[in-house]
Amino acid sequence: MEKIADVIKYEGDNATFIWKHPNEDFNSLTQLIVHESQEAIFMMNGQALDLFGPGRYTLETQNIPKIGRFLKRATGDETPFHCEVYFINKTEQMAIKWGTDSKVEFMEPTYQFPIKIGACGEMNLRAEDSRKLLLKVVGTENYLTQSKLTQLFRAFLMTKIKTYLARSIRESKISIFEIDEHLQELSENLHKMLIEDFADYGVALERFFVTTIVKPDGDSAYEKFKSLHFRQYADIAEAKLRQQVGIIDKQTEAQKMVIESQALAQKRTQEGYTYQQERGFDVAEKVAENEAVGEFTNMGVGFGTMAGVGGAVGGMVGGMMNDAMGSAMNLSIPTPASQPAQTFCDNCGAKLNQGSAFCEECGTPVVKSNKTCINCGYEFERPGKFCPKCGTKREG
Template identity: 60%
Template structure:
């Protein structure tokens, strides 16, 4: 046996605790601890020192030359027992877990009893090496992932099933919506289970619920599942119809706005207003009147159209001019040049009158435009030649 020995970790990353096979090594032996590891030195059954990453010289009571004499009473076995345990502190992921039986609870939405299972994976890391070694490992030579899961399996199954039922009840999570709540489920279980692992020096880094085993095939569950999805489909269809109606309404509104803008642009281009356009409509209705063939209706139509103004009055006045002339002229051969109209109200004037017998306005001589001299032959408010307002 060499005087000094090298004590270092020779396990793998799936191991949490590994005991070095060399025991009762000599004083002056070298201890090498890697990063993400810790080493605990035991002397005569007691955990004396905890070493972090680095290289250390171990001081023991085992001195080879003297030890031979000291070992005679014990049959060659040293009375000074020493050993080293290495603890892997890396975060070990994808450690599988699963419930060993179904969780029984009452579905909160439809109030029927059912049973479900759950499984997933978790990530663990050693938080307190001394606590883990003393409470779980004891005199074992190693602690692997499978071994750790076996240690925790009893309380893990009990806690997980209890917490699942409590979370689903307190949050009123429907069995038909549980898949959308897996993240919330995982976070709450991690929070509740963290304290249980911490008591043994283990830190629960991550806890994921990846699958909820539903009671597919059970008649009661299938009946309520069909009811739920039918109700969901009806609500979804109603929302779609509502959205379609809103879109159609918005489309019709935009169409009306575009049409109104087009009409306004047309009026602007052609040079008439909304009131004038309404006047054209009135004139058209009067012209289509069944009584327009008799003289009384023609007189009423003329009175209505005289107030339309501008281009409408001029256009409509010509339609009825001949009919009125035939009513008031002394004979059918009377010339249009003898016919005069009031510049103010457009009423047909009595031949030779100096004032309008309708509005009382004075009649200008020869009924001509005072600006350009154009002789008016129809009623109106503006001169059709120069555009000046009549009567000024």
């Protein structure tokens, strides 16, 4: 019994871009079901008529049951109204492998020597323009899978990728010895360059990754410049390390000084004396180490110094030292009372000895004033019988 209507839906897998339903020349009233992330193209008499998005549709094909049987007899059991449906998978197809089939030759931008490299990676593709992809790539084929697409695009991919790869390395001046650090940059550059090329075939290049750069290990020129490059950067790294170690040592020394200073300040606070007081102790200790009074002068320490070097403690130490120094001075330096007063002759100016009645030089009599002590020379301020300075009996 001949079916009046069919149900047409997608029966492919996610690794397929375009899939043609095997049921052809179906009758009118056939139901077309299109899933999400899919599109369907209805072909009638060799022409792509309608593009269907997600949903359910009833197709009109001019193939009518019973009447179609009489028409087929006239054409040898073939309907004159040929029809078919293509399903297009709109999902993003990920991790599609690519790789150069031969080495890319270019001039190394840093050391300017010729070099050959290979490259490989992955890309994500998506069918964007269903009609363009079907008409330009699939044609009358029954399907288009990932492997078949990369096979059809192989020559296209190799030519474009190798050209763009060499150009990107040259324009970005990427050293072959540092190229692994720039894989993301290379991937982004190649992605931008390839987008329009894929779009010409109705394919969207969603992602493009360069995962591996195959270097010419063992090549004499490459190994020579590789050794030079890493030796140069090893020297730079060593110099930076030494500089950093020096900075760390200085920082450690400074931190140590800060810690010691803080500990000393805390100690002073706990012991109840200030920095000025501590300095008074230090100066007093230095003074005490000198036995002769004359050495205080050599040290530049005056008798009034100790009184101001350390606040309360310094004043106390300074007072004690002043008393000690005063006693030493009294013992070592004769007092004015022990020294006779020196007078001079009024006639010739010669120095007169104590108690002289006449000048030894000119014989002029010495005139004694009752206003001056004959012993110490003290000038009397008021009448009296004895000198208030030395106790000698006054004359007159």
